[in-house]
Amino acid sequence: MSPISRRGFVRAAGAAAGFAAMPAWAQGHSLHATKGGTPIRVGFDEVRGAVIDLAVGHGPRMVQGRKGHGVAVNGSVPGPLIRLREGQNVRLNVTNHLSEDTSIHWHGLLVPFHMDGVPGISFPGIAPGQTFAYEFPVRQSGTYWYHSHSGLQEQQGHYGPLVIDPAGAEPAEYDRDYILLLSEFTPLHPHRIMDRLRKGEGYFNYQQTAWADDYPLSAADRRMWAEMRMPATDIADVTGSTYTYLANGRGPKEGMEFAFNPGERIRLRVINGAAQTFFNLRIPGLPMTVIASDGQNVAPVEVDEFQIGTAETYDIIIQPTAEAYTIVAESMDRSGLAIATLASRPGARAAIPPPRKPPLLDMGDMGMNHGDGAHSMDGMKMRDTLLLPPDVTVGPGIDMVSMAPVDKLGDPGLGLRDVEHRVLNYRMLAALEPNADTREPSRLLELHLTGNMERYMWSFDGEMYSAVHDKPIRFAHDERVRVKLVNNTMMAHPIHLHGMFFTLVNGESPAHQPRKSVVIVQPGASAQFDLTADAPGDWAFHCHLLYHMHGGMMQTVTVMGP
Amino acid sequence: MRTLLPLLVLTAATPLAAQDPHAGHDMGEAAEQADPSPGPTMETPPPPEAGEGPPRAADAIWGAEAMTASREDLRKMHGDFPVFWFQGDRIETQIRNRADTYLWDIQGYYGGPTDRLWFKTEGEGEWGDAPEDAELQALYAKAIRPFWDIQAGVRHDIAGPDTTHAVIGIQGLAPYMFEVDAALFLSHRGDLTARIEAEIDQRITQRLILQPRVEANLSAQSIPLLGIGAGLDQIEVGGRLRYELRREFAPYIGIEQSWRTGAGADFARARGEGTSATSLIAGIRFWF
Numbered sequence A: 001m002s003p004i005s006r007r008g009f010v011r012a013a014g015a016a017a018g019f020a021a022m023p024a025w026a027q028g029h030s031l032h033a034t035k036g037g038t039p040i041r042v043g044f045d046e047v048r049g050a051v052i053d054l055a056v057g058h059g060p061r062m063v064q065g066r067k068g069h070g071v072a073v074n075g076s077v078p079g080p081l082i083r084l085r086e087g088q089n090v091r092l093n094v095t096n097h098l099s100e101d102t103s104i105h106w107h108g109l110l111v112p113f114h115m116d117g118v119p120g121i122s123f124p125g126i127a128p129g130q131t132f133a134y135e136f137p138v139r140q141s142g143t144y145w146y147h148s149h150s151g152l153q154e155q156q157g158h159y160g161p162l163v164i165d166p167a168g169a170e171p172a173e174y175d176r177d178y179i180l181l182l183s184e185f186t187p188l189h190p191h192r193i194m195d196r197l198r199k200g201e202g203y204f205n206y207q208q209t210a211w212a213d214d215y216p217l218s219a220a221d222r223r224m225w226a227e228m229r230m231p232a233t234d235i236a237d238v239t240g241s242t243y244t245y246l247a248n249g250r251g252p253k254e255g256m257e258f259a260f261n262p263g264e265r266i267r268l269r270v271i272n273g274a275a276q277t278f279f280n281l282r283i284p285g286l287p288m289t290v291i292a293s294d295g296q297n298v299a300p301v302e303v304d305e306f307q308i309g310t311a312e313t314y315d316i317i318i319q320p321t322a323e324a325y326t327i328v329a330e331s332m333d334r335s336g337l338a339i340a341t342l343a344s345r346p347g348a349r350a351a352i353p354p355p356r357k358p359p360l361l362d363m364g365d366m367g368m369n370h371g372d373g374a375h376s377m378d379g380m381k382m383r384d385t386l387l388l389p390p391d392v393t394v395g396p397g398i399d400m401v402s403m404a405p406v407d408k409l410g411d412p413g414l415g416l417r418d419v420e421h422r423v424l425n426y427r428m429l430a431a432l433e434p435n436a437d438t439r440e441p442s443r444l445l446e447l448h449l450t451g452n453m454e455r456y457m458w459s460f461d462g463e464m465y466s467a468v469h470d471k472p473i474r475f476a477h478d479e480r481v482r483v484k485l486v487n488n489t490m491m492a493h494p495i496h497l498h499g500m501f502f503t504l505v506n507g508e509s510p511a512h513q514p515r516k517s518v519v520i521v522q523p524g525a526s527a528q529f530d531l532t533a534d535a536p537g538d539w540a541f542h543c544h545l546l547y548h549m550h551g552g553m554m555q556t557v558t559v560m561g562p
Numbered sequence B: 001m002r003t004l005l006p007l008l009v010l011t012a013a014t015p016l017a018a019q020d021p022h023a024g025h026d027m028g029e030a031a032e033q034a035d036p037s038p039g040p041t042m043e044t045p046p047p048p049e050a051g052e053g054p055p056r057a058a059d060a061i062w063g064a065e066a067m068t069a070s071r072e073d074l075r076k077m078h079g080d081f082p083v084f085w086f087q088g089d090r091i092e093t094q095i096r097n098r099a100d101t102y103l104w105d106i107q108g109y110y111g112g113p114t115d116r117l118w119f120k121t122e123g124e125g126e127w128g129d130a131p132e133d134a135e136l137q138a139l140y141a142k143a144i145r146p147f148w149d150i151q152a153g154v155r156h157d158i159a160g161p162d163t164t165h166a167v168i169g170i171q172g173l174a175p176y177m178f179e180v181d182a183a184l185f186l187s188h189r190g191d192l193t194a195r196i197e198a199e200i201d202q203r204i205t206q207r208l209i210l211q212p213r214v215e216a217n218l219s220a221q222s223i224p225l226l227g228i229g230a231g232l233d234q235i236e237v238g239g240r241l242r243y244e245l246r247r248e249f250a251p252y253i254g255i256e257q258s259w260r261t262g263a264g265a266d267f268a269r270a271r272g273e274g275t276s277a278t279s280l281i282a283g284i285r286f287w288f
Helices: A016-020 A190-199 A219-228 A546-550 B004-012 B027-033 B057-062 B064-077 B262-270
Strands: A046-048 A051-063 A066-073 A081-085 A089-096 A105-107 A131-137 A142-147 A159-165 A176-185 A244-247 A257-259 A266-272 A279-282 A288-293 A296-303 A305-308 A313-318 A324-331 A337-343 A443-452 A457-460 A473-475 A479-487 A493-497 A502-504 A518-521 A526-533 A537-543 A554-559 B083-095 B101-111 B115-126 B133-145 B148-157 B163-174 B178-187 B192-200 B208-219 B231-243 B249-260 B276-287
Touching (some): A046 A051, A142 A266, A176 A324, A190 A546, A190 B083, A244 A324, A305 A313, A479 A518, A518 A526, A537 A546, A537 B057, B057 B064, B115 B148, B133 B163, B231 B262, B231 B276
Parallel strands (some): A046 A081, A176 A266, A244 A337, A473 A554
Antiparallel strands (some): A142 A159, A176 A244, A279 A305, A279 A324, A288 A296, A288 A313, A443 A457, A479 A526, A502 A526, B083 B101, B101 B115, B148 B163, B163 B178, B178 B192, B192 B208, B231 B249, B249 B276
C-alpha cells in the first residue's frame, strides 16, 4: 500500500481507469466453479473525483500460501480507497462481473435511502452484467468504508476504505495519513461457514474447556457452565482456526509496513472491515490518541489499547520516535492476530508480543450482577422470560434472558477488563463538534437482542428478520427517540444503523454525546443511544457480525417523510 | 510526558466545550447524581406520525415489481433458511467373544432452526450376514424449547418381523450437556415400547473426546414375537474415545457392555442367546 501524504496523495500505478472497463479477472465465470483467472491483488489503489468507476469481480486469492477464491472491487482486496471531499457530488458506477447479484453499501455515509445499497430494502441490487450508478452529495467528512450487502460476499473480499476530507480544516495536525483496514481471509466459502455455524456449535472454537486446559475455572464453575449448556469460551463464532487476520489485505507474515520518520505525527485510520471479528489493538511502546470514531471527530483521548468492534472505525494520532513498532490487532478471542509494522526504514521490525491467554465469559456476561459475588446458579434463572417486555416474542429462539442487565458503555470489552494499561471505552468519547439536535428524547424504544447459540438463531425482540421483514421499526419524521438495546445473549453485538448517526448516551451532555453508526452492546448488558430520525426512507438495522445478521439479527427501520 | 505534547496540540484546536480530553472519564459516576442527558425511562409506543404497514419506500423509486425478488431474497437469507445435516453417529464394528458384529446409527435432518424433517436409521448384524435388527424413521421435528425438539412420525423395522410404529419423542440437549433422544413407539400390533439414549462429550483435549453413552429399551408388555420382555428389556453402557481429525470426521475406539434384563433375559435364554455381552468397538463418526 502506498502512503497517503497529507498534502499530495501518492497515486499508485494502474489505478481505477485501467480496471474499470472489463477486467480480465472478472469475465463472469461461475463464482464457485472456475478457480482460474487473474489472481486478486493484495492491497488497494486510490480512486477519486466526481465520477468513479468500480468493477466487482472474482478470482483466486492467496494469503500466506493459503489459497481461496475471492470477490474483489477493482481487482484488489481490500478494494480501492475511495477518496472524496465534503461538499462534492459523486457518481459511482458499479459494474457487476459476478454471476450473482451484488451491491455496495457506503458504511456510515449519509445518503438518500435509495442510494444506501441494501438489496431488498433500499434498491433491487445489481444484477450480473449490470452497471448501477450511485449518486449522492457528500455531506460529511471522516473515515468510512464500503462493502457488499449481498449474500456473504463481504467475507470473500468485497470491501474497501472510504475517506472524506473535510471542506474546512482538519482539527488534528499530522504529517502522514495512513489507513489500516483489518479483515479476515478464509479458504472456506462463507456459505460453508454459515452452514457449520448452524450445525455444529463451537465448530471453529479450538479453545474450549477441556480436561487438559489451564483456564482459571474451578470444578464448580465448570459444572455451572455445563448445567447452563453454555460455553464460557464462546468469545468468537469464527476464529483463527480458519481465519488468517489481515492488515490491508496482508497476513501477519506478509510484512505490512507503514513508513515514518522518527518524530513525525501519523494519523492512522483504523477500519474494522472484518466479517465476524472484534480486534483489540495496541502498539506496544506507543500511546495512541483517539481523535475520531465511525468517521466523527471526538475530543482527543490518549489510550494504550482499544477494542474495535466489527464495522467500527477509529482514527488515532501516534508519534513514533523509535526505529520500529508493531501494531498488534488481536482477535478478541486471541486465536490469532493481524500485524503491521511502523517502520522508520524498510524492513525495520519491532518485537511481536507473545499471545495473551484467551479470555473467558463470566457471570456479568450472563446479565447477572457482579455485586452478588455468587459463583453458583442457586436461585438464579437463566431464562426468566417474565423479565422481558410483552413485545418480545418468547420462543425457542431465546436461550437466555439477562437477569439484571446494566449499562456497560464503560466496559472496555472482553479480554481488556483486567489489562494494566489505559484502555478506551465509550464513556471516554465526546463529540468534538457539538451535535445539532440536543432535544430531550420524546420516547424510549427498548429493543432486546436475543439468540439461541445452539440453533444459531439471532434476532431482535425474539423474531428473526425472516419473521419481521414486513414489520419495520418505525419513527416519525424528526422524531427524537432514545433507543435502549438490551443484550440477552452472551456475545457482544456491534449494532449498526444505516443512514443516520446516533449519539451514545454515555454520560456526556446531549451536545457532546459521541456520534456513532455502530455500537457494541456487551454480553448481558445494555446500551442506549439517542436518535434524531431525520432521514426519511427504509434503512437496514442489524448486527454487523455477518453471520449474526444472516442468522436473523436484522430489522428494517422506516423513517417517515415530512 | 512525551505523550502530553501531541495531546496539547490537538486540544488547542478543539472547541472550548470539548477541551478536557478526559471528559467523560468520571461521568459514569457523575451521571448518577445529575443526569447530564435526561430521557424517558419507560417504553411507549410510536406516535401515529410514525405510520404503519410494511416497509415499501423503495417501491416509490424503483417500482414494486423491481423490488420483489430482492425483498424475497433478503427474507429467505436472514434467519429461517434450511440446511441439510447428515450424521453417521456410530458406524462401527463390535468385537465380541462369539461373533463380531457391525452396527450403524445414522441420523440427519433438512430444515430451518425450528422446523425440520428428520430421518434416523440404525441396525446391526453379524459380519457376513444380513442385519438382525434394522429400522428406519421419518419424523417431523418442531422446536418447543431452546434446547428441545419434539418429534413425531413413523418407524419401520426392515429386519425381523415386519413392524411399523407410530413415533413420538423428544430430542435435545439436557443440562450438563447431555445429548438426549427419547421416544415412544406404538406398533401396528398395538405394542408400546420406548427407547432412551443419552451421550455426553467429555473433551480431553480440543480434538480427543471421550463420549460415555447409555441406551435403555423398555416395553409396556412382553412381545414374544419379537423376543422383547416387559419392563426394562435391554440396557447398554459404553464409552467411545474419538479423535477429531476434523470436526466432521473422527475415528474412535471404545468398549460397551449390554445386558438383557427381567423378562427380556428370559426370552434371550429361551432363544439360546447370551444375556450380556461385552464388546470392543472401533468405528468412525462423521457428519456433513
